[in-house]
Amino acid sequence: MLCPTIQTDRLTIRRYKESDIDMQYEFLQDERLHKYIAPPKLSKDEEFDVIKKWIADSDTSNYERWVIALKNTDEPIGNISVNGIDKKNNYCNVGYVILFDYQGNGYATEALKAYVDYMMPYKKLDKVYGICVVENVASIRVLEKCGFE
Numbered sequence: 001m002l003c004p005t006i007q008t009d010r011l012t013i014r015r016y017k018e019s020d021i022d023m024q025y026e027f028l029q030d031e032r033l034h035k036y037i038a039p040p041k042l043s044k045d046e047e048f049d050v051i052k053k054w055i056a057d058s059d060t061s062n063y064e065r066w067v068i069a070l071k072n073t074d075e076p077i078g079n080i081s082v083n084g085i086d087k088k089n090n091y092c093n094v095g096y097v098i099l100f101d102y103q104g105n106g107y108a109t110e111a112l113k114a115y116v117d118y119m120m121p122y123k124k125l126d127k128v129y130g131i132c133v134v135e136n137v138a139s140i141r142v143l144e145k146c147g148f149e
Contacts, residue, residue, distance in 0.1 A: 006114050006115060006118050007071065008071070008110050008111070008114045009071070009110070010070065010071050010072075010107070010110060011068055011069065011070065011071050011107060011110055011111055011114070012068075012069045012070075012071050012074065013066050013067070013068055013069075013080060013111055013114060013115055014066060014067055014069060015055070015058055015066060015067070016051055016054050016055055016058070016065060016066070016067055016079075017055070017067070018048070018051065018052065018055070020051065020067050020076045021044065021047065021048045021051055023067070023076035023077070023078075023079075023099065024047055024051055024076075024079070025044050025047050026099060027039060027079075027097060027099070028040070028041075028042060028047060030099070030100055032100045033097065033099075033100055035136075036132065036133040036135070036136045036139070037097070063081065063082060063083060063084060064081060064082040065079060065080075065081040066079060066080050066081065066115070067079055068080055068096070068098065068107060068108075068111045077098060077099050077102040077107060078096060078097050078098035078099055078102065078107065078108070078111070079096065079097055080094065080095070080096040080111055080112065080115050081094065081095050081096070082094055082119070083095055085123060085125070089126075090124065090125050090126040090127070091125055091126060091127040091128065091129060092119070092123070092125060092128055092129070093128075093129045093130070093131060094112070094115065094116065094119075094128055094129070094130050095130070095131070096108050096111060096112055096142075103138070104138075108139075108142045109142045109145045109146060112130070112142060112143075112146045113145075113146045113147075116128050116146060116147075128148075129148075130143045130146075130148050
């Protein structure tokens, strides 16, 4: 089951809503974001079906996908996800993406830190792993600022 909404000074980390389709589809279309990740080639309708499935499965899935939104406006600017929880060994992998126009403002660091600080005790995890492409220097800095090694 997903955690409740997490608030930071500037952000809200919350469950997906169907209205988040435009932000999510922007990830798929913005070539600037594809330097380090290769998103699926989906139509907007196909991506909308994916989001509806994420919403429907959010209480039972071993994967958790959340939206990072600006706190004052609830405008979605990115996402953060737990890519599987290994209950036997008490760890998970976490990933995040911020829309290109919002990068460089510390949003990824703020969201990841809040998410990990909440998730570790909530899910009783011993470790949280973050993996990124070695050339993605900005993402490495985010992980380091959040205490990842």
